[in-house]
Amino acid sequence: MAQEHEVNSVDLEEIAPIVSLETAVMPHPSYVEAKAAIARLHSRFQPAGSRPLKARALLIVGGTGAGKTTALEDYHRGYPDCSLENAIKSTAIVSDAALHDADERRIIYVEAAKGTTQRALVAALLGAFGYRASDHWNTSDIITKIEFYADQMHTEMIFIDEGHHLVSSTNPEQTEDVAEFIKSLLNRTKRQIVIAGSPALLQITRYQQLHRRLQPSVILTPYHWGTRTGRLNFLLILRTFETLLELPEPSGLAEHDFARRIYVATCGEIGIVSKYLSEALSRVKAGNLRSIDKELMAEVHDSWHRIYAPEQILDFDTILDDADLIEKASASRVIDNPFLCDNGQLKVLWDKLQADRASLLVSVRVGADGSRVTKLRATGRAPYTPFTRS
Secondary structure (H helix, E strand, C coil), rough: HHHHHHHHHHHCCCCCHHHHHCCCCCCHHHHHHHHHHHHHHHCCCCCCCCCHHHHHHHEEEEEECCHHHHHHHHHCCCCCCCHHHHHHHHCCCCCCCCEEEECCCEEEEEEEECCCHHHHHHHHHHHCCCCCCCCCCCHHHHHHHHHHHHHHCCCCCEEEHHHHHCCCCCHHHHHHHHHHHHHHHHHCCCCEEEEEHHHHHHHHHHHHHCCCCEECCCCECCCCCCCCHHHHHHHHHHHHHHHHHCCCCCCCCCCCCHHHHEEEEEEEEHHHHHHHHHHHHHHHHHHCCCCCCCHHHHHHHCCCCCCCCCCHHHHCCCCCHHHHHHHHCCCCCHCCCCCCCHHHHHHHHHHHHHHHHHHHHHHHHHHCCCCCCCCCCCCCCCCCCCCCCC
16 A cells, blocks of 8 residues: 555656646747737726727637637636536635536637538537537527526636638538627627637638637737747747756757757647646656656657558568668758757758748638538527526
8 A cells, every 4th residue: 555655756856847847827928819819808898997898709729739719718717617516605716517507608719520510510619508408499590599698607708719611611601600600699789709720720811700809819929930020039939948847957948949840840839838848747757867868768759650661571581681771861861850860950940940831822712621510500699588408
């Protein structure tokens, strides 16, 4: 029993820095900008000494690991759900189960799954209130009920993550339906809406009826290694990560050569940097190492870029030159791995990164995301009717 307790203590001691690293919220400029924009939008719901202003939508756009979801989740944590029972006791808790009627949900948070259908989006919105849509409801019924539940639970904002899944560039009419539905949510529910997603989400701004109801969009771009400000911010973030590692010896993450290799490997996305360093820290703890070096980061990089290659079939009498094969395999790894390659090859990888970014921007302009959308369109207002929880 004592031995089991000792093992658990060691495990907790080893995992603590990893937990700190993965749960730390980096207050870098893009993240601060996103939270500030959400706060400004939130203030429109009930300005001090004034009636509520018209509801608007805010788009937060960025690539994978840019910090979109982190910004939403961190802001949401500041406004936890409050059950009626705990409100009487003057405490607030985040409830895992559906809340009771008259409980409080100041911010509703939903995620749009890929290929979201009309029923799936409706189910997500109503499910966030703890209710279920009936099959016979039309779009007007749905918006009326969302408005009713938002009033009952004192909801002020609606967060929609993965919002690019609501957009389809292959069918403009479908995207227009999405824009129309969001516009109706704003007009009818009077709730401020934040939608986060990949750059494809920006296609929704083409529709004037929604465009005039949007706040200025927040674009979370990776810090650009090719600009002075971008490089400085990236190095400052690496120094912060180094502090969070709590290792016996410095790893030198922010030193020029190490930093630029981290940048090329992660495309400068802070969330991906965190993922790499978390895995590296796990290996440091497992191997009882004292710091993170380039060879270890090369192993981490390889682990996320594995490919399946079937074994080469050899004749029974084939003689292998093992030394030659090992040398070729090693050379291939060095060329492709930004932590092992020479400066010339690193520049080649950097140029490819730049070209991929340019290609992404072109694909956004022509709308090559291929996502499906809901086909919700609001028409008129239906009278209020009693609603019951499913």
